[in-house]
Amino acid sequence: MNGFVAVITGGSVYMQGEQVKMIGSLGAGLLALSVTEVLLSLAVFSLIFLVIHRRRIRIPPGLKEPPGPSSLPLIGRNLQLGPNPHLRLTALSKQYGDIFQIQIGSRPVVVLSGQDTLKQALIRQGDAFAGRPDLYSFRFINEGKSLTFSHEYTEVWRIRRKLAQSALRTFATDECRNSTHSCLLEEHVSGEAQRLVGIFTELTRSRGAFDPVRYIVVSVANVICALCFGKRYAHDDQEFLGVLSVADEFVKTAASGNLADFVPILRYLPGCSMRKFININIQFTNFIKKIVTEHYNTFDKDNIRDITDSLIDHCQDKKVDENANIQISDEKIVGLVNDLFGAGFDTITTGLSWTIMYLVKYPDIQKKVQEEIDENIGRARSPQISDKLLLPYTEAFILESFRHSSFVPFTIPHCTTKDTTLNGYFIPKNTCVFVNQWQVNHDSSLWKDPFTFCPQRFLNPDGKSINKAESEKLLLFGMGKRRCIGESIGRIEIFLFFTALVQQLQFEKKPGQDIDMTPQYGLTMKHKRCEVQVVHRFPATE
Numbered sequence: 001m002n003g004f005v006a007v008i009t010g011g012s013v014y015m016q017g018e019q020v021k022m023i024g025s026l027g028a029g030l031l032a033l034s035v036t037e038v039l040l041s042l043a044v045f046s047l048i049f050l051v052i053h054r055r056r057i058r059i060p061p062g063l064k065e066p067p068g069p070s071s072l073p074l075i076g077r078n079l080q081l082g083p084n085p086h087l088r089l090t091a092l093s094k095q096y097g098d099i100f101q102i103q104i105g106s107r108p109v110v111v112l113s114g115q116d117t118l119k120q121a122l123i124r125q126g127d128a129f130a131g132r133p134d135l136y137s138f139r140f141i142n143e144g145k146s147l148t149f150s151h152e153y154t155e156v157w158r159i160r161r162k163l164a165q166s167a168l169r170t171f172a173t174d175e176c177r178n179s180t181h182s183c184l185l186e187e188h189v190s191g192e193a194q195r196l197v198g199i200f201t202e203l204t205r206s207r208g209a210f211d212p213v214r215y216i217v218v219s220v221a222n223v224i225c226a227l228c229f230g231k232r233y234a235h236d237d238q239e240f241l242g243v244l245s246v247a248d249e250f251v252k253t254a255a256s257g258n259l260a261d262f263v264p265i266l267r268y269l270p271g272c273s274m275r276k277f278i279n280i281n282i283q284f285t286n287f288i289k290k291i292v293t294e295h296y297n298t299f300d301k302d303n304i305r306d307i308t309d310s311l312i313d314h315c316q317d318k319k320v321d322e323n324a325n326i327q328i329s330d331e332k333i334v335g336l337v338n339d340l341f342g343a344g345f346d347t348i349t350t351g352l353s354w355t356i357m358y359l360v361k362y363p364d365i366q367k368k369v370q371e372e373i374d375e376n377i378g379r380a381r382s383p384q385i386s387d388k389l390l391l392p393y394t395e396a397f398i399l400e401s402f403r404h405s406s407f408v409p410f411t412i413p414h415c416t417t418k419d420t421t422l423n424g425y426f427i428p429k430n431t432c433v434f435v436n437q438w439q440v441n442h443d444s445s446l447w448k449d450p451f452t453f454c455p456q457r458f459l460n461p462d463g464k465s466i467n468k469a470e471s472e473k474l475l476l477f478g479m480g481k482r483r484c485i486g487e488s489i490g491r492i493e494i495f496l497f498f499t500a501l502v503q504q505l506q507f508e509k510k511p512g513q514d515i516d517m518t519p520q521y522g523l524t525m526k527h528k529r530c531e532v533q534v535v536h537r538f539p540a541t542e
């Protein structure tokens, strides 16, 4: 019988065919061993590991450790999670309940599901569950100073979050006096959407069919660029396209359950994408730094142009929470634009492209959306935020696209900030927590036929308004202290882009091509790229 390779480094194991090598914490250098010896070593190791593991966590009397599947010692369970952790962890929640524990590498991870349990953890016990784990990949995002990903959960984090929220409000959704639009967000999205209609029409004319995501991403990124930096880029700007193209790689590595975050040796193996991840973060940060430097050089206190200017202004005025006497570096304040720009384009691009895929997949539903827009907005003017109430079916369609795709399957991983108890289970401080949004959106106790695409489910029986209770069950932006700060921008932007596109264009699949709606797992889940074509609903000759 052939042997196999087991490499153990600093508490991590890696196995492959043929020989046996043991390195690192065993301190033995490289040894060639027989299969029996390896199995014996593993058994001893497992025993030591389990003893240490049990000792480390002292469960207070009357409480229990969360249940969960037994795991391979040191490797944990991740190797068995497969390519779709959201499906695997949802299946495990059926077996073990809303709170269960898996071992990934040397780290226990608590997985939370179920609407009530999530409300209990993230809202009622919000403080205890509001941390972020110190994951290896997160250290490279925004040079470790990210509001979103860094481990820091302190007063500084709270002030930075408030600052980011206030800057977003001022430059996106606050009422706009010197514009024909209700706010700057509406103005920017309307402009970008009209350009997109022109591009899609021209691409269909010249090429027959095209990949919509390639163009949606530039239009959406231009909106957040306008808010953050007061500028936009052409659809063929190579530097901008280069920066935007990193999103796919980013969301794969930053997703819940990336094995390289939990098993250190995997970061150094050939084929591991961690080096690429580090490089794309450097590229992204350098792009932002260049724009921020331009802003410092041209800054005029009496003419605050955008979010970056307003953050520079905050630094210069030292307005930040003077009462609390908390010092925050200028870098950490102005660096917030990195978080906003990063979060502001991939999520919305992904959400909007899913809505286009569902339109193409369900032509009858597309027709109903068009009829509603024709009746209530007509052709003469662009859709506005205030039209939302007039378009309940359209709104229901967008909500159902959010629910059915659940394109943010897990929130960004959380971490407990103190020892806590949830539904009788003891969860120690610093435990990594995965929040399964996909499970809530497909829970058959909450939704009838959860796997059927049915916009109607979000409407009241008369079909004329959104059923508030149903729409509040949908979980895509997290909840509690870490809830997305761009939620209202995200919802408005997708609504405005979507209605402007559907008002003028009919989307169809490329003849002979089937659409593959299987989501590809990541922090945001994408559909497979495919080509579509459009028909202009009222061409210039009409």
Ligand code: HEM
Binding pocket: 147, 148, 149, 161, 164, 168, 224, 339, 340, 341, 343, 344, 345, 347, 348, 351, 408, 410, 411, 412, 413, 476, 477, 478, 479, 481, 482, 483, 484, 485, 486, 487, 489, 490, 491
């Ligand atoms: C459809 C669009 C969007 C979706 C589905 C979405 C979803 C999410 C989710 C699930 C989280 C994590 C919540 C948690 O960890 O519990 C999050 C966090 C965050 N989002 Fe969004 N987001 C969207 C758009 C935006 C936009 C447009 C911005 C800003 C311009 C933004 C900024 C942020 C920030 C800064 C955080 C981190 C909050 C924190 O850690 O305290 N998001 N978002």
